Amino acid sequence: MGCRAGRQCITLCGRLEDRNQSTDGSEINQLTAEVEKLKQSDSPFSVGGYYRLQATSETQNLAARGEEFGAPSDSSNAFVDQRLRAKITGDLNDNVSLVWFGEFDSPWGETGSCQGDNCGKLSADGVGVETKNAYAELKVPNSDWKVRAGIQGYGFGKYESFVTNDDMNGISFAGNVGMATLSGGWFKWEENDRDSADDVDFYMLNAELHPSEVFHYGLTGAQISNKSQVALNGTAARTDDNYVGVYADFTAQSLAYSGSVLYKKSSGVDSSATDGDTYMLNLYAKKHWDGGNIKVHGIYIPADDSSNGADRFAANQSGWELNSDNLQIFGTDVYYNNGAQGARSVKDAAYQGYGLMGLMVSGDQELSNDYYLKYGTGYFRAADDAPDSAPQANGSSLGTEVAAQVGKKFAGLYDISLRGSYGFMGDFYGDDPEDTYKVVAMVNISY
Numbered sequence: 001m002g003c004r005a006g007r008q009c010i011t012l013c014g015r016l017e018d019r020n021q022s023t024d025g026s027e028i029n030q031l032t033a034e035v036e037k038l039k040q041s042d043s044p045f046s047v048g049g050y051y052r053l054q055a056t057s058e059t060q061n062l063a064a065r066g067e068e069f070g071a072p073s074d075s076s077n078a079f080v081d082q083r084l085r086a087k088i089t090g091d092l093n094d095n096v097s098l099v100w101f102g103e104f105d106s107p108w109g110e111t112g113s114c115q116g117d118n119c120g121k122l123s124a125d126g127v128g129v130e131t132k133n134a135y136a137e138l139k140v141p142n143s144d145w146k147v148r149a150g151i152q153g154y155g156f157g158k159y160e161s162f163v164t165n166d167d168m169n170g171i172s173f174a175g176n177v178g179m180a181t182l183s184g185g186w187f188k189w190e191e192n193d194r195d196s197a198d199d200v201d202f203y204m205l206n207a208e209l210h211p212s213e214v215f216h217y218g219l220t221g222a223q224i225s226n227k228s229q230v231a232l233n234g235t236a237a238r239t240d241d242n243y244v245g246v247y248a249d250f251t252a253q254s255l256a257y258s259g260s261v262l263y264k265k266s267s268g269v270d271s272s273a274t275d276g277d278t279y280m281l282n283l284y285a286k287k288h289w290d291g292g293n294i295k296v297h298g299i300y301i302p303a304d305d306s307s308n309g310a311d312r313f314a315a316n317q318s319g320w321e322l323n324s325d326n327l328q329i330f331g332t333d334v335y336y337n338n339g340a341q342g343a344r345s346v347k348d349a350a351y352q353g354y355g356l357m358g359l360m361v362s363g364d365q366e367l368s369n370d371y372y373l374k375y376g377t378g379y380f381r382a383a384d385d386a387p388d389s390a391p392q393a394n395g396s397s398l399g400t401e402v403a404a405q406v407g408k409k410f411a412g413l414y415d416i417s418l419r420g421s422y423g424f425m426g427d428f429y430g431d432d433p434e435d436t437y438k439v440v441a442m443v444n445i446s447y
Contacts, residue, residue: 081107101133145175220245238269276310291366303355303384326376353390355383395427
């Protein structure tokens with residue numbers, strides 16, 4: 001952190017340089033007082049984030065994100081990794097903010113995200129800081145409208161993060177018009193030769209209406225305009241993928257109900273060979289009480305029975321699908337650093353044309369003395385184990401996952417937890433598939 005506080009900072013830096021000249025208690029106390037003054041200075045910049053240290057043991061056939069599901073194996077992977085994220089926010093005035101959000105990943109004894117042979121290994125040298133966000137946010141004076149330009153997180157949170165939920169460069173906006181909240185943006189995923197005929201652009205518009213305090217609903221429209229010869233939407237052809245979605249949330253005292261439908265239609269740019277359409281349905285029911293909740297969640301995606309394999313959700317720019325159910329194997333592990341991220345039900349069935357049916361139950365509970373419990377379980381099936389667009393699977397049952405996390409919070413800043421999942425793998429993976437597991441001991445420090 002650089003010096004910004006004028007004479008205070010000069011005084012502090014001078015004392016640090018002369019630290020060898022005096023090490024008595026009064027000097028230490030004075031330095032502490034100087035640091036406290038710096039913390040309370042009128043700098044417009046603030047820092048927040050987290051440090052996460054995880055020790056993981058998981059079955060070897062629980063492949064990491066982007067890999068095929070491995071062959072059955074009774075061996076396991078065991079490793080330790082850490083992640084430090086920092087978000088620096090500069091509120092320059094009431095209308096202008098600057099944000100940089102970055103991370104440093106360092107699996108112990110491995111290179112991690114670093115650029116250099118020794119980063120994360122002995123000596124730990126290398127360039128390893130990764131920029132996640134870097135944007136300016138402008139608020140329109142005397143209104144609730146704001147515009148954000150630069151690298152920012154954006155996604156389909158209301159639709160279980162299918163389609164996209166990632167960091168991307170572009171311009172987004174949000175504001176109110178009557179009882180409706182409008183948000184959207186334009187994002188450049190790939191520029192190629194700076195010719196619009198070979199770009200990949202993402203467009204998004206969402207309108208959320210609040211007719212009452214207990215009921216609201218939203219309408220979503222989006223397009224991935226893919227003019228690249230190397231497609232980013234899971235196909236090898238240039239396409240326009242159009243999305244239309246609707247969601248609704250209703251709250252009645254301690255009960256909450258919500259649901260969403262997302263429809264996708266793909267149109268080939270060069271030919272009709274990649275034309276197709278599909279949809280996804282999510283339904284939720286949630287019960288709240290003091291210190292806890294329990295949720296039931298159902299999902300349905302039809303199988304792809306087309307002749308060209310285009311009636312499906314293709315592998316996308318997300319990586320966070322099915323993240324709301326406290327699962328780690330068939331759903332996404334939300335605390336993932338560098339191991340297996342999960343979402344096997346999406347990658348192995350839905351994206352391969354078999355569709356997906358799933359029923360999940362999950363919940364959170366605060367316990368005494370700052371202990372907490374999170375849990376989840378789910379059963380998953382392929383919508384069709386023999387669709388026209390994919391090979392005959394061994395069976396329809398993907399399997400059942402049981403997961404839980406127990407932790408304790410300390411000093412309001414950090415918590416220590418142990419979480420684990422066990423996957424009873426179904427006949428979709430073979431006549432006698434090897435079950436999977438993942439166990440993680442975690443220290444998570446928020447600041």
